[in-house]
Structure formats: C-alpha cells, structure tokens
Amino acid sequence: MPQLRKDPVLGRWVIIATERGKRPTDFATEPEEKKGGFCPFDEGNEDKTPPEVMAYRDPGTAPDTPGWKVRVVPNKFPALSIEGDLDRAGEGMYDKMNGVGAHEVVIETPEHDRQFADLPADHVALVIKAIQQRMLDLQGDSRFRYIQVFRNNGSAAGASLQHPHSQLIALPILPKRLTEELAGSKKYYGYKERCVFCDIIAQEEWTKTRIVCENDAFFTLAPFAARFPFETWILPRAHHSSFEAMDAKMRTQLAEVLKETLMRINSALSSPPYNFIVHTAPSGETDLKYYHWHIEIMPKLTKVAGFEWGSGFYINPVPPEEAAGYLREVEVPKEEIKA
Amino acid sequence: MPQLRKDPVLGRWVIIATERGKRPTDFATEPEEKKGGFCPFDEGNEDKTPPEVMAYRDPGTAPDTPGWKVRVVPNKFPALSIEGDLDRAGEGMYDKMNGVGAHEVVIETPEHDRQFADLPADHVALVIKAIQQRMLDLQGDSRFRYIQVFRNNGSAAGASLQHPHSQLIALPILPKRLTEELAGSKKYYGYKERCVFCDIIAQEEWTKTRIVCENDAFFTLAPFAARFPFETWILPRAHHSSFEAMDAKMRTQLAEVLKETLMRINSALSSPPYNFIVHTAPSGETDLKYYHWHIEIMPKLTKVAGFEWGSGFYINPVPPEEAAGYLREVEVPKEEIKA
Numbered sequence: 001m002p003q004l005r006k007d008p009v010l011g012r013w014v015i016i017a018t019e020r021g022k023r024p025t026d027f028a029t030e031p032e033e034k035k036g037g038f039c040p041f042d043e044g045n046e047d048k049t050p051p052e053v054m055a056y057r058d059p060g061t062a063p064d065t066p067g068w069k070v071r072v073v074p075n076k077f078p079a080l081s082i083e084g085d086l087d088r089a090g091e092g093m094y095d096k097m098n099g100v101g102a103h104e105v106v107i108e109t110p111e112h113d114r115q116f117a118d119l120p121a122d123h124v125a126l127v128i129k130a131i132q133q134r135m136l137d138l139q140g141d142s143r144f145r146y147i148q149v150f151r152n153n154g155s156a157a158g159a160s161l162q163h164p165h166s167q168l169i170a171l172p173i174l175p176k177r178l179t180e181e182l183a184g185s186k187k188y189y190g191y192k193e194r195c196v197f198c199d200i201i202a203q204e205e206w207t208k209t210r211i212v213c214e215n216d217a218f219f220t221l222a223p224f225a226a227r228f229p230f231e232t233w234i235l236p237r238a239h240h241s242s243f244e245a246m247d248a249k250m251r252t253q254l255a256e257v258l259k260e261t262l263m264r265i266n267s268a269l270s271s272p273p274y275n276f277i278v279h280t281a282p283s284g285e286t287d288l289k290y291y292h293w294h295i296e297i298m299p300k301l302t303k304v305a306g307f308e309w310g311s312g313f314y315i316n317p318v319p320p321e322e323a324a325g326y327l328r329e330v331e332v333p334k335e336e337i338k339a
Numbered sequence: 340m341p342q343l344r345k346d347p348v349l350g351r352w353v354i355i356a357t358e359r360g361k362r363p364t365d366f367a368t369e370p371e372e373k374k375g376g377f378c379p380f381d382e383g384n385e386d387k388t389p390p391e392v393m394a395y396r397d398p399g400t401a402p403d404t405p406g407w408k409v410r411v412v413p414n415k416f417p418a419l420s421i422e423g424d425l426d427r428a429g430e431g432m433y434d435k436m437n438g439v440g441a442h443e444v445v446i447e448t449p450e451h452d453r454q455f456a457d458l459p460a461d462h463v464a465l466v467i468k469a470i471q472q473r474m475l476d477l478q479g480d481s482r483f484r485y486i487q488v489f490r491n492n493g494s495a496a497g498a499s500l501q502h503p504h505s506q507l508i509a510l511p512i513l514p515k516r517l518t519e520e521l522a523g524s525k526k527y528y529g530y531k532e533r534c535v536f537c538d539i540i541a542q543e544e545w546t547k548t549r550i551v552c553e554n555d556a557f558f559t560l561a562p563f564a565a566r567f568p569f570e571t572w573i574l575p576r577a578h579h580s581s582f583e584a585m586d587a588k589m590r591t592q593l594a595e596v597l598k599e600t601l602m603r604i605n606s607a608l609s610s611p612p613y614n615f616i617v618h619t620a621p622s623g624e625t626d627l628k629y630y631h632w633h634i635e636i637m638p639k640l641t642k643v644a645g646f647e648w649g650s651g652f653y654i655n656p657v658p659p660e661e662a663a664g665y666l667r668e669v670e671v672p673k674e675e676i677k678a
Contacts, residue, residue, distance in 0.1 A: 225433075
C-alpha cells in the first residue's frame with residue numbers, strides 16, 4: 001500500500017509509492033505514447049480499464065460496453081489505495097499513514113483525437129456534471145477530506161495518454177496549497193469581513209486590464225501575481241465556496257467560459273501543454289463565507305522547474321496585463337463556444 | 340524595472356518582468372543552445388559578459404582577461420535590477436514594490452565541456468568559496484534580505500547555457516519556502532528545544548536506510564518525505580545555520596561530499612538534469628538555534644509539473660529508502676572524489 005508521509009519541517013504530506021517503486025533505468029526509458037497505437041480509453045476497449053464507476057450512456061446500453069458519452073473508471077495505476085484504514089503511526093520523529101484514497105479517471109469523450117476545448121459546450125457541461133457527481137459520492141466516505149480534481153493536457157504537462165481525460169484524487173489530507181489558501185482567505189476575512197476573491201473580482205472588473213473573457217456567471221483573468229506566463233483563473237462572479245454544489249444553469253455557463261478560455265489559450269499559444277486544477281472547499285465544508293472556488297489554468301511554456309519547486313520563488317517573464325491582452329485579442333468565433 | 344508583486348491570498352511574492360515581456364510566439368521558438376556554438380562564458384570571451392565582480396585568477400592577470408579559475412559576473416539578463424529603492428506601494432487591494440536585487444552568475448571553470456561533478460574537489464571548494472564571498476558582500480546591502488544560491492544543470496532543468504555555472508539572486512524579500520522552513524523549524528524548537536534538522540540527522544544515522552554517503556563533517560540522505568524521485572539533501576553534521584559562514588576546512592569537506600553525491604547521481608541515473616538549491620538563514624541572522632543550513636538536490640526525472648506546482652501535493656514513485664540504496668550501491672572511485 002502507498003504511504004502518506006509528513007515532512008517534519010514543513011508539515012507537508014507527500015504520497016510515496018512503496019510497491020511500484022521505479023528503478024533508476026525506468027526514467028531513461030519511459031516510452032512516449034505511439035500515435036495510432038492502442039488506447040484503453042477508446043470506445044470498444046471498455047474491458048481494458050477497471051469496471052466503470054459511472055457513465056452517461058445511451059439508453060439500453062450496458063456498463064462497460066460502447067454507447068457512452070462520458071465514462072468514469074478507477075485509475076488502473078492508482079496513486080492511492082481504496083481499501084483499508086488510515087492507521088496513523090510514528091516512525092521515530094516522523095509521521096506516516098496508509099495511502100488510502102480514491103484515484104479515478106474521467107474519460108471525457110469516446111473520440112480519441114478530440115481536443116477538450118473543441119468538444120461542444122453541452123458536452124463540456126456533461127463532463128463537469130460527471131466530476132461533480134463523483135465528488136459528491138466520494139465525499140460520503142468519511143476517510144476523505146479533499147477531492148482534488150485536475151486535468152493534464154499534453155505529455156509535457158504529465159499526461160500519459162493523449163485521449164481526453166481528467167482525474168480525481170480523493171485524499172485523507174488537505175493539499176498544502178489549499179491549506180494555505182484557506183488560511184490566507186480566512187485571515188483576510190477576519191480583517192475585512194469580505195471574501196478576498198470577491199474583492200479581487202471587484203477590482204479586476206473596475207480596472208479591466210487583466211480580464212481575459214467573461215459571461216453572466218463567470219470571469220477569466222490573468223492574476224495580478226501570476227507565477228507562470230499566461231496563467232489564468234476562472235472564478236464565479238457570485239460568492240460560492242464549492243465547485244461540486246454548482247447547479248445546471250451555472251454549469252452551462254462554466255462550460256462556455258472554460259471552453260472559450262482554452263480556445264483563446266490554444267489560439268494564442270499554438271495549443272500548448274497545460275494543467276488545470278479545481279480549487280474548492282474541503283469535503284463537508286459547505287458555504288464557507290471566506291473561500292471562493294475557482295479553476296487555475298497553467299500553460300506549460302517554460303522549462304524551469306526545480307528551482308521554483310525548491311524555493312517557492314517564481315519569476316514570470318510575461319506581465320499578466322500583457323498576457324490578458326494577447327488572450328483577449330485572438331479571434332474566437334462565438335458560435336463555436338456555444339456549439 | 341521588474342516588479343515584485345504579492346499574491347493577496349497566499350502572501351507569496353513573485354517577480355514579474357515588466358520590460359522584457361515575452362510575446363506568445365517567443366515560447367514556441369525558443370532556440371536550443373547549439374553544440375560547439377559561441378559561449379560568452381568561455382576563456383577569451385570575457386568582454387562578452389558584463390565586467391566581472393570578482394575572480395580567482397593567476398597572479399598578474401587583469402580583470403576581464405583570460406587567466407581565471409572561477410569568475411563572477413552580473414547576469415546579462417537579470418531577473419532584478421540592482422539600482423533603485425524598493426518604493427513599496429499599493430494598487431487598490433494589491434501590494435507591489437520595485438524589483439530591486441542582484442543577479443550574478445558564478446562561472447565555475449573556463450572549461451566549457453566539464454561536468455561540475457568532474458571538477459577536482461579543490462576546484463569545487465574554490466567555487467563554494469566564491470559563492471560565500473559574494474553572499475557576504477551582498478549582505479552588506481541593507482535592501483537585501485536573502486541571497487538565493489542555485490544551480491541549474493541541463494536544459495531540462497532550466498539552464499540556458501551548458502557551460503558550468505551557478506547563480507545568486509539577492510532578494511528584498513524571503514522566498515516562500517524559506518519562510519515556511521523557518522516557521523516550521525522554529526515551532527519544532529519551541530516544542531522540543533532541539534533543532535529539527537539535528538534530530539533528523541540523529542535518526543537517520545541510527546536507522547541508516549536513507550543515508551547516501553557521508554564524511555566527517557557532512558551527511559547526504561534521501562529525505563523521509565521526498566517530493567521527487569532521488570531527491571537528496573546534504574546537511575552539515577554539526578549545527579550551523581549559515582552556509583556563508585563555513586570555514587576552509589568545512590568547505591573542503593563539503594566539496595568532497597557534494598562531488599561524491601553528484602557522481603553517484605550521475606552514475607545511477609545517466610547524468611540527469613538537476614537543480615540544487617542552498618537553504619541558509621536570512622541575511623544578518625547568524626547563529627540561529629532552530630535553523631540548519633543544507634543543500635537540496637533535485638534530479639529532474641519526471642515530466643509532471645503543473646499539477647504539483649498548483650496543488651503543492653506531490654506523488655513520488657520512488658521510496659527514498661530505495662533511492663538511497665541505488666545511490667549507495669553505484670561504484671564511485673574514492674581517489675576521484677579527492678582528486
């Protein structure tokens with residue numbers, strides 16, 4: 001079973017794979033996915049994944065057979081193990097627990113060669129609905145404190161398969177970054193009695209220089225202190241702390257603005273590899289006054305890595321105002337966004 | 340002038356380049372360094388860098404001419420500007436200041452094709468001495484709170500030139516990671532009245548499973564909660580909080596253990612790209628009881644990036660005990676370490 005280990009200085013939990021440890025030579029020889037090769041996520045290959053957890057499918061089609069639009073399966077190589085108790089324990093001065101959690105893959109479309117941003121908006125909404133449904137279900141398990149939702153697009157961004165998919169990891173701990181966001185926004189709320197993200201939205205609407213695109217319910221901006229070139233955040237205009245509580249109307253609006261944002265990024269930057277991550281309140285913490293859910297999109301444009309990882313200190317060669325300007329200027333046909 | 344901007348939620352400062360903003364097309368076309376092409380760090384090309392700040396050179400040779408062993412020059416494309424005041428200011432709810440700082444390059448040898456780990460140990464010690472000397476000098480400038488020392492090896496680790504070099508950035512703020520380390524180690528000291536790093540060393544010496552190599556003064560280990568495969572830390576056995584205060588005897592010992600560690604990494608992992616970062620106490624804070632300087636080495640073996648960056652949540656596919664085992668087992672001739 002994988003292990004969760006806590007850094008004794010920083011208090012950060014890390015997942016350490018204990019069973020499928022890689023040998024030194026595995027890193028040099030990691031194969032690239034072959035174009036046109038076999039894909040376990042393709043329609044017709046349903047028996048090559050673990051049995052599906054849920055799917056949106058045509059009426060009358062059986063689980064693990066063709067006929068689905070969106071399909072969720074356990075990750076075949078999970079980072080965490082679904083069975084077992086946490087068994088918190090010490091090892092001298094160190095703290096550890098069992099790597100208990102869920103790791104699921106949302107196969108976003110049967111079409112292998114589709115770009116996520118090119119899916120019709122109502123299909124993107126269906127993907128979001130599936131993610132929400134899985135989050136709400138996993139939150140029923142009292143071992144899990146946070147459901148981390150993310151999407152790796154392109155092999156340079158860590159995607160091992162090209163077929164459009166996103167991932168959920170249910171964790172028995174809070175990720176470090178979320179803990180920091182909660183602490184920071186709580187502190188701000190204590191001082192101002194206002195949500196810091198609501199204040200960000202108000203100021204950005206007023207100055208307009210960092211806005212990328214928007215609709216009635218959402219707002220995409222290049223954040224003031226962006227770490228990465230062309231980093232963009234999508235925030236709901238109204239105060240909501242939980243992504244998973246979003247209703248159908250908001251979901252449609254999110255699908256549109258997410259699609260438009262990614263189309264703008266793809267157009268301005270020649271479809272770069274990217275990651276996006278959903279930031280939402282911890283499981284069971286509904287309606288937090290001080291926290292505001294949002295999505296952070298990080299195109300992977302620069303190679304620098306270890307230094308930033310190691311120091312937490314980022315140098316961004318593109319001012320967010322310029323990035324927002326480039327992203328606003330590219331042509332994105334409105335009918336394609338709704339399509 | 341570059342700008343330092345503070346994230347209003349996390350309180351993290353970021354450097355935003357304001358003058359040399361990259362256009363979207365710059366990322367696709369960033370050229371790789373050509374093999375055998377012109378190198379501004381080569382001997383004879385001293386006039387192609389800004390004038391040297393210091394150098395260890397043969398007696399009788401003039402600055403900015405051949406005859407040097409180690410040479411320190413300002414970075415031609417600095418992340419921060421050396422002139423000016425901080426001018427802290429608000430921009431609505433946001434905080435910013437001028438990007439004032441120093442950015443220097445330590446050219447470690449005139450030999451273009453040398454690997455850092457293959458330099459003789461006494462030459463490595465000379466590089467360390469030059470870094471210390473620059474740190475002590477920069478600490479005389481009251482605008483600077485921290486001198487960040489780091490080395491990017493290989494283009495995948497962010498090195499834009501292959502010629503062996505390391506870098507110093509003098510910052511008017513503390514990097515986020517260091518702030519966290521100071522807070523964590525202070526908390527531990529408050530509870531235990533012992534340095535957390537000293538306790539780590541004691542436990543690792545006792546269990547031995549995560550030790551990579553060691554000598555009288557230093558200790559290389561794979562940390563218990565390593566974020567990255569084959570991440571290794573070098574710590575002085577005795578309690579010292581400042582790298583820059585190290586004496587000549589310790590410097591020789593560090594040169595040996597650093598060389599041996601990198602030789603082991605190169606041998607086990609086929610000379611991978613890597614970063615290393617010096618973690619030391621803030622400028623002017625000498626003899627902290629709760630902090631212990633150390634070097635963190637991060638081989639860049641996996642592609643995953645944005646997700647970890649974004650969540651602060653790491654999955655390490657190689658247990659540190661196994662990594663230490665592989666690094667211990669490779670053959671490294673002792674005479675080459677001393678050489």
